[in-house]
Amino acid sequence: MGEKPGRLNTFVAPKPNRLLIKLMTPVNRVLMLKGLPLLRDVPVLNRIAGVRGIANVRQIDFPDTDRARLAGVCGRDKATFLTPNHPEFFTDWMIDKEIVSKVAPLTASWATNGVVNGLGRFAQKFWLANNLIAQIPGNSDSARQYSVDWAVKGHGVLLHPEGAVGWHGDWVAPLMPGAAEMAIAALAQGCAADPAFQSWIAPVVWKLVLLHDADAGLRTECAYVARRLRIETVGRGATPAERVYAIYEALLARDEEKAGVAVDRSKPVAERLDALIAQLSRRVAGEIGSDASPGSADMLRAVRRWLRGSDAGMDNGKAQAVKANADMLQRLCRLGPFAWASPAMTQEQAAEHIKRIRNDYCSGTFRDTLNRFVPQPVGPRQAIIRVPEPIAVHDFGGDAEALTAELRRRLQGALDDINVDLARAGGLRSYPNPFVKD
Incomplete structure (x- = not known):
């Protein structure tokens, strides 16, 4: 039973x-x-x-x-x-x-x-x-x-x-x-x-x-996140949009290295992101036997079902590898075309980006935990x-x-x-x- x-x-x-x-x-x-x-x-x-x-x-x-x-x-x-x-x-x-x-x-x-x-x-x-x-x-x-x-x-x-x-x-x-x-x-x-x-x-x-105008508050929050994630901050005069971008680019490079993918910073972030999502999706799909579209919600749901299923527990090492790849895939998929849909980034959009990063990448302290449950606006x-x-x-x-x-x-x-x-x-x-x- x-x-x-x-x-x-x-x-x-x-x-x-x-x-x-x-x-x-x-x-x-x-x-x-x-x-x-x-x-x-x-x-x-x-x-x-x-x-x-x-x-x-x-x-x-x-x-x-x-x-x-x-x-x-x-x-x-x-x-x-x-x-x-x-x-x-x-x-x-x-x-x-x-x-x-x-x-x-x-x-x-x-x-x-x-x-x-x-x-x-x-x-x-x-x-x-x-x-x-x-x-x-x-x-x-x-x-x-x-x-x-x-x-x-x-x-x-x-x-x-x-x-x-x-x-x-x-x-x-x-x-x-x-x-x-x-x-x-x-x-x-x-x-x-x-x-x-x-x-x-x-x-x-x-x-x-x-x-x-929330420029000062956005700069402060970006600086906190950069420190927590040990990412080198951009120049003092950088806008919050540039700071958000620098954090995301550094995180993408880290994920590429973890996944064994060559880091080519001369390519646009959108192109690198799509390539990494496609590669991780192929790996995960091969492990769980899914034919869902790469990076799709159906793919992520298939992974969760597989992990909950009894077959996943038969090989703990395999399950851990699938979960690690799926977690990375899920984080990557949360940045999408909406990020580059316009030549301008509003302060509201910059605030959303930094909150998404804090939720997905910052953990381990009471302040980070509190932010996940009760995120504070700027x-x-x-x-x-x-x-x-x-x-x-x-x-x-x-x-x-x-x-x-x-x-x-x-x-x-x-x-x-x-x-x-x-x-x-x-x-x-x-x-x-x-x-x-x-």
Whole structure:
């Protein structure tokens, strides 16, 4: 008989507490997002995360028209799956909670099992009372069924179709089909009792914009990361964009050396990155017998399934080698074409790059661990929230794959519209992008 899974990998159905959820809304708004009025602007005091707002989101731009559009597809006789983009960790749930507090307070939200189950029994009870659904890797059937049942009751379910945070606020990564599959299942379940039952997928996008020039803060954070990773810093006059680029280039050279690939710094980073991803993918695919596309999400999922499987334990040395290559592959794949899509790198994009590097490469100290769970922004920000037209699953006619493709189109389109408006208003500070010059 196999061992019983521990708390981390055991699904426990949420037990939403209406009073707790209601009480947490103003706590989230003040302590987590906006900070304490007046005190948040007092020098020295404004360095305390709880005073200035842990996520330091001073302003929230959520127009009434967008709020009404979202509220219109939430409620009785309809199942609604809210699907925000996923540009930042920790701030994600704080902004998501602010959104649902306006339209569907009892919405259930998906989260990793490490958050819901991995922080102790008391924390688990707290998260379950807040209606968080633990995603158990390799065993999501219970979470899916709870989600479908809860959505059919008219309360709403929120999940990030991009999956893990990618730290790229202007680009929507390829989506996973879970939201579409559950929306289709909820439609079938609801229509069994009421043929007029509706099922909706509601895309939501939010973008974080720095309110002030954050050049000094970005330079300081880049210097810290360079020291932690023992990377030679660039010249004193280098921009944060150049510093981010130098760190990434040095890390790529290290990974090339580890993988036994010749380091040719005369070639563009994008070309070197693609070549290394292709080579590692071939190695991993050969070990696990996968024919998935190099560096694709399917490839990484195949590796995780293989490592969880019993066959992986038959040769511990082989499993360790596959895991090491897969970990490197996963880190490399988190830097993509979005990095060199524009000749300019905004301060927001530079901040995202450095947070991604800290998350993926910096570990071993309390400060690094804390940053992974509660990353601190370099300055006060505004959250711009928009709701594209929701997808009426009951009228769509396509399968889960088509629904997922349409969802990504609407998410990316809404983000692009936000950026067009920001560019027109001249509200973004930027640097020449070294990834393009490279």
